[in-house]
Amino acid sequence: MNVDHYTYRVTWSAEDGEHVGLCAEFPSLSWLAASPEEALAGIRAVVADCVKDMAANAEPVPEPIADRRYSGEFKVRIPPQQHRQLVIEAAEQGVSLNRLVSSKLAA
Template sequence: MPVDHYTYRVTWSPEDNEHVGLCAEFPSLSWLARSPDAALKGIRSLVAQTVADLRENNEPVPEPLAEKRYSGEFRVRIPPEQHRALAMQAAEQGVSLNRLVSMKLAA
């Protein structure tokens, strides 16, 4: 799998006074640089080296988030009081609890 399928982001780091390149699939990696382009180039190179090392050592390589399949379902635990309040809101709006929570997450 090519390393360009990973999720990269470049942001400003006020603490370092530089741009920082990040990769969501490798949260422990980062690359500081003076320009956003250099930060992106640096983190991509670092990820490529890391993936090569993982493969060389027969260790698992993270799957790119963009290539994962998502079911659309996940479970969230909340306090019973909050569950009750959400169920009441859903009933008052005439929608399912699932629909209400989905709308709240989308907002």
């Protein structure tokens, strides 16, 4: 497993007064550091250790989000009235419901 393919993020933690490194595929892990670079290096090392440990114990290792294939489709349940309003809006704009919702999500 290539740990470079995981989704990392560094943000400021006002509560801790430090930068925090995070990994989307391992939401329970984090690393605090004085600089963003140190936070990124720290979370990458923690993830690498975790993946190594999981593999050694024959545990399933999360697949990186970047390596997954996506169909471009997903279902969303909404109230019937909201569905009706979206259909009306799409009709008024002369576009499909799919195109209307896709553009709203992109905004």
